[in-house]
């Protein structure tokens with residue numbers, strides 16, 4: 001079966017994106033091309049009472065469901081030191097195992113927003129970064145890109161202090177979703193996942209005392225003492241807020257609904273290579289918002305997953 005011209009263009013775009021990630025970080029067979037260094041854990045999610053007013057999704061009706069969670073450092077470097085500024089943003093991918101045997105995923109990172117609105121724009125940023133290695137003439141391609149793309153500039157200039165722990169970091173879905181409750185009422189919102197305890201980052205002096213794998217060692221040690229808990233929230237859009245642009249954050253005073261408590265309980269034996277977290281793996285009661293990144297990410301992650309099985 002032959003694809004349409006649009007499919008061919010999209011496939012080409014996705015291929016170029018993965019090639020550009022390979023150019024930036026090198027090829028590391030069996031690893032993800034970004035968020036390569038990770039740890040998989042098991043735990044549970046307990047829905048808050050108010051969650052069911054927002055969505056009829058099965059895991060938001062008050063019960064408790066098992067979850068699989070993968071924390072990660074950014075970049076495609078499987079051995080990136082946890083203290084490297086490029087290890088930001090950290091990733092947190094969550095799979096909810098639903099009572100009927102189904103699954104739904106939530107893929108978030110520790111930056112509130114995204115540097116690009118579309119895959120094309122993100123590819124432009126990655127290509128500019130790849131062309132801006134040491135020795136690039138000034139202004140470098142990435143400096144020129146940032147000068148004309150404010151969301152990319154904000155992302156590049158964001159504070160990069162490493163978290164004290166994966167459990168003291170906040171994570172954001174960037175993409176908005178459409179939450180629909182039993183009455184059919186729909187609200188758009190973005191996930192925010194906050195530590196139940198204090199949020200804490202390291203200052204330069206503290207970071208200098210940490211080893212290259214301190215986040216992974218700290219998490220294993222922490223889980224031996226007890227679970228790491230997070231508050232899962234949804235920030236609601238007000239009328240007129242952009243719901244299809246992950247690069248445009250909403251004002252901080254938008255109301256938030258508490259979805260529940262996520263408890264990370266123990267490291268998992270699961271083979272991370274076999275796991276594919278997909279932001280478009282949704283469930284009745286949670287729908288895509290029209291943000292172009294959601295279907296695009298779904299397709300790119302699937303190609304990336306197939307590549308990692310070879």
Ligand code: HEM
Pocket residue numbers: 017031032033034035038070071072090091092093107108109114118119122172173174175246275276277293296297300301304305308
């Ligand atoms: C144009 C937009 C994006 C592109 C092209 C992209 C690309 C990718 C790719 C290729 C992977 C590897 C997937 C795999 O092999 O399993 C990945 C993983 C990941 N991405 Fe994205 N991404 C985009 C947007 C985002 C956004 C908006 C977020 C966060 C809100 C995000 C967070 C993550 C995380 C946390 C992972 C690791 C998931 C895991 O642990 O398996 N990405 N991304």
